[in-house]
Amino acid sequence: MRAIQIRQTGGPEVLELVQLPDPQPRAGEVRVKAQAIGVGRADVLIRKGTYKWMPPLPTIPGTEMAGVVDCLGPEVDPSLEGQRVLVSARELAIRGGCYSEYICVPASAVFFLPDAIAPAAAVCLPNFQLALALLRSAANDQAKAILIPGAAGGVACALTQVALARGMQVIGTASTAEKAEFARNNGVTHLVSREPAEMQEQVMACTVGRGVDIAFDHLGAESLIACLHCLAPLGMVVSYNIVQGAPSTDVFQTLRSLLGKSLALRTFSMHTFDEHNAVRRGLMQEAIDLMASGRVQAIPIQEMSMTDISTAHALLDQGQSLGKIVIKP
Numbered sequence: 001m002r003a004i005q006i007r008q009t010g011g012p013e014v015l016e017l018v019q020l021p022d023p024q025p026r027a028g029e030v031r032v033k034a035q036a037i038g039v040g041r042a043d044v045l046i047r048k049g050t051y052k053w054m055p056p057l058p059t060i061p062g063t064e065m066a067g068v069v070d071c072l073g074p075e076v077d078p079s080l081e082g083q084r085v086l087v088s089a090r091e092l093a094i095r096g097g098c099y100s101e102y103i104c105v106p107a108s109a110v111f112f113l114p115d116a117i118a119p120a121a122a123v124c125l126p127n128f129q130l131a132l133a134l135l136r137s138a139a140n141d142q143a144k145a146i147l148i149p150g151a152a153g154g155v156a157c158a159l160t161q162v163a164l165a166r167g168m169q170v171i172g173t174a175s176t177a178e179k180a181e182f183a184r185n186n187g188v189t190h191l192v193s194r195e196p197a198e199m200q201e202q203v204m205a206c207t208v209g210r211g212v213d214i215a216f217d218h219l220g221a222e223s224l225i226a227c228l229h230c231l232a233p234l235g236m237v238v239s240y241n242i243v244q245g246a247p248s249t250d251v252f253q254t255l256r257s258l259l260g261k262s263l264a265l266r267t268f269s270m271h272t273f274d275e276h277n278a279v280r281r282g283l284m285q286e287a288i289d290l291m292a293s294g295r296v297q298a299i300p301i302q303e304m305s306m307t308d309i310s311t312a313h314a315l316l317d318q319g320q321s322l323g324k325i326v327i328k329p
Contacts, residue, residue: 004099009049012313025073038064038123039325062098063089066122085110121298127158128287143213145169152179196226203230236264
């Protein structure tokens with residue numbers, strides 16, 4: 001089989017297209033033949049060697065794959081053969097393994113896909129699972145408005161759709177006119193400036209002076225500080241990445257300076273649910289049900305081939321990707 005492998009960490013050039021023996025499922029496992037492979041931020045962190053849950057090298061990156069069960073190991077229900085499934089590395093002992101034409105996984109790890117969800121759409125589902133988890137982490141069922149800096153990203157697009165399905169106003173930012181149009185087409189209610197002072201003023205105007213209940217920030221740096229200033233009383237910033245690095249401003253002092261609003265800051269990782277199987281899988285099933293029913297749509301997809309994997313990672317490194325990059329094996 002063809003697979004993408006890394007033997008050392010570094011830039012997109014360390015991703016190698018290799019030929020490996022087809023894997024054979026062991027007892028309790030199924031083999032999945034890939035139809036679509038998702039490319040995401042966790043894959044970039046693995047490639048760079050900065051992922052906190054780094055697999056040992058050499059390794060095959062890739063955290064999501066949609067395909068068909070084509071081979072069964074011993075002690076597996078025969079009815080699973082031929083089933084359309086999603087593989088998420090969040091269900092596996094070692095993150096990764098999906099940048100390949102075949103993967104063997106525990107039969108209990110796969111998610112069954114309804115006919116309404118195509119393979120390329122299915123690999124967007126982990127983003128919707130994460131979006132649902134992010135909203136859950138904010139613990140605010142009464143939220144009326146949210147802020148999403150970088151609203152054209154894959155997770156941001158999923159978060160926008162889930163929030164809209166729950167009746168929330170979604171305010172976002174975008175770094176280019178193309179990304180702004182992309183975010184609008186995905187349903188973002190208002191787009192505001194990325195500049196901190198302008199962002200606060202414009203967010204307050206969009207919310208009639210109240211501010212947003214939740215800001216979901218993956219950029220970090222001064223974006224996180226700006227989000228704090230955009231919150232309504234008792235609001236919360238959920239920080240789920242720091243792509244631009246940690247803030248240079250003292251975060252605690254910023255919170256103290258806004259003491260009259262009683263604000264909160266939460267860091268978030270999907271790894272919080274690593275030991276909570278029912279919660280984690282329940283969130284994914286909710287995402288599947290939302291997409292199958294048409295309440296959310298697959299994130300706009302940019303299709304590439306396995307030979308384009310370095311280009312795909314370069315786009316992610318440069319912040320130039322729109323929506324979801326999907327590899328067709």
